[in-house]
Amino acid sequence: MTIQPAAWAGPADARPWRSSATLFQAADVLAALIAASLPWSTTAPSIFVGLWLLAVTPTIDWRDYARSLTRSAFALPFVLLLLALVGTLWSDGAWADRLHAIKPVVKLVLIPPLLYHFSRSERGFQVCLAFLVSCALLAVYSWIVLLDPTWKLTATASAGVPVKNYIDQSQEFTLCAFALALPALTFWRGGSVIATAACLSLILLFVTNMVFVASARTALLCIAVLLALFAWQHLSRCAALLLLAGALAASALAWTASPYLRQRITDIAVEYQHGREDISRASTAQRLTYWRKSFSAFVEAPLLGHGTGSIKRQFERAARGESGLDAEIVSNPHNQTLNVAVQWGLLGIVLLYAMWIAHLRLFAGEGLAAWIGLVVVAQNIVSSVLNSHLFDFHEGWIYVLGVGIAGGMALKTKAGGQP
Known part of the structure; x- marks a missing residue:
């Protein structure tokens, strides 16, 4: 789907919000609070999002905002939400399931106002810094919890995970580590040893946590892809080969030094081989089963799918007369493309991509804003192969905030403002 962009209105066209500078600044502060609270809570970011909308709405020049909606990056989240709403009409799922399935799509429509706001704001990097500092504190606290589990803030299923779960934690740390890669390289090339060492120290904090404390295998896949992306975007061929050699050496060292990491990798084969006999150790076998059933459901209704919130109903039908993994009923196939395909068919897949x-x-x-945004989108695409991360709460909000804030800064830079 191609929507021809209109000419972008830069900061000079932002006169309406100058009379509400206090609200504009409050919106920046609230965005920072959303970012800072996201690694620790689900309730606090939701509250701050509501307050952010209240603060930012009076600052919007609605004619200018309407023109921005001719750009595909702004418009497509609304189109996806429209499809989810209309998809309830042909869904065979229960109405409770239909309404519940709309909620993950709703948050995507915050991307356009975030893009618009941070194309005018001067504080986008401060919001990114708030997220980085929050994640760094979480990484330190994660080591404390590993050594003394009584320090946990909530009852999590994994050692070394003080809040939420190891998947969310790994996604945050991966994002932060690679967001810092470009500043580290820039400082190194500029001869700033102290700044380079600070960036590398933070990267090491995040990476060692994933190697020795808690890591999701999805994050390990993302790391491989993002390393290749970083080398392709920012390094010469010789430097890329050195990075590859260094990454292989570091991987070998991590494999040797971390029994935890070895177990996480070798468990893939165990989960596949024994998952059908022991569902508690069936992560790999579960995914393969979910994907097979979801693809079969997609083939039955390839154009428009079975409707919003229909995934659970399709799994109920497929579970009749089955046992073990084949009898499991879920509403999430752990693959973003299949999640969309079952509900909205090829039309949904086209809009998603x-x-x-x-x-x-x-x-x-x-520039740094472009690199951060690229990491956010690439990470979401790669991790969505093994999860429905665009629709999950935590990873979905990382995507919304990352694209909205970094995208706004990138648009500001392209329009001739300060990066």
């Missing part, structure tokens, strides 16, 4: 591509195009330029 069109949105991803439109957001990737936002970050085609140079």
